[in-house]
Amino acid sequence: DAGVTQSPTHLIKTRGQQVTLRCSPISGHKSVSWYQQVLGQGPQFIFQYYEKEERGRGNFPDRFSARQFPNYSSELNVNALLLGDSALYLCASSGSPGETQYFGPGTRLLVL
Amino acid sequence: GQQVMQIPQYQHVQEGEDFTTYCNSSTTLSNIQWYKQRPGGHPVFLIQLVKSGEVKKQKRLTFQFGEAKKNSSLHITATQTTDVGTYFCADNTGKLIFGQGTTLQVKP
Numbered sequence: 001d002a003g004v005t006q007s008p009t010h011l012i013k014t015r016g017q018q019v020t021l022r023c024s025p026i027s028g029h030k031s032v033s034w035y036q037q038v039l040g041q042g043p044q045f046i047f048q049y050y051e052k053e054e055r056g057r058g059n060f061p062d063r064f065s066a067r068q069f070p071n072y073s074s075e076l077n078v079n080a081l082l083l084g085d086s087a088l089y090l091c092a093s094s095g096s097p098g099e100t101q102y103f104g105p106g107t108r109l110l111v112l
Numbered sequence: 113g114q115q116v117m118q119i120p121q122y123q124h125v126q127e128g129e130d131f132t133t134y135c136n137s138s139t140t141l142s143n144i145q146w147y148k149q150r151p152g153g154h155p156v157f158l159i160q161l162v163k164s165g166e167v168k169k170q171k172r173l174t175f176q177f178g179e180a181k182k183n184s185s186l187h188i189t190a191t192q193t194t195d196v197g198t199y200f201c202a203d204n205t206g207k208l209i210f211g212q213g214t215t216l217q218v219k220p
Binding site for chain 1: 117145147153154155156157160199202204206207208209210211212213
């Protein structure tokens with residue numbers, strides 16, 4: 001079975017632009033979480049979705065938004081990009097919140 | 113908010129030496145998950161500890177959960193070059209709260 005997939009793998013944007021990152025969970029998993037990992041640090045929780053409902057939100061500004069689709073895939077949107085948004089964005093899926101989360105390969109975003 | 117502290121930040125060992133990373137919290141941990149992230153890669157799930165005092169082993173890796181559920185450790189016996197990477201602990205409260213990670217370098 002395929003693991004968590006994310007697209008694109010790499011992305012270069014300029015300040016002020018908007019970006020959309022995509023994630024497909026492991027088949028059968030209904031929960032998707034998004035994390036931001038800045039170089040040299042541990043991943044920081046951004047959002048969690050379960051059954052298309054937002055179940056949790058981390059300490060990130062309103063420029064960050066997400067949604068989950070009926071097929072349980074998810075998108076993370078970031079508006080008005082800042083240089084500090086440069087990071088590895090990780091998607092993780094689990095059967096339900098609280099179960100083990102399995103990470104995708106991530107999207108490396110560089111904001112110039 | 114809740115913080116999970118992990119030490120040391122870096123560890124350089126000679127191949128064959130042992131390695132330990134420690135994870136601590138001022139509040140009771142829900143359950144601890146350990147992940148390994150290779151350079152340029154993504155976190156890969158290693159194990160989950162749920163019960164107070166729990167000890168689990170995976171080949172050369174030994175994971176422990178403290179009696180008070182406020183700390184955890186990962187010990188690697190006789191490190192190999194394939195053990196290189198960053199090891200993270202994370203408290204699983206539904207969302208994962210990660211420690212800062214310990215980066216292990218192994219000299220052959």
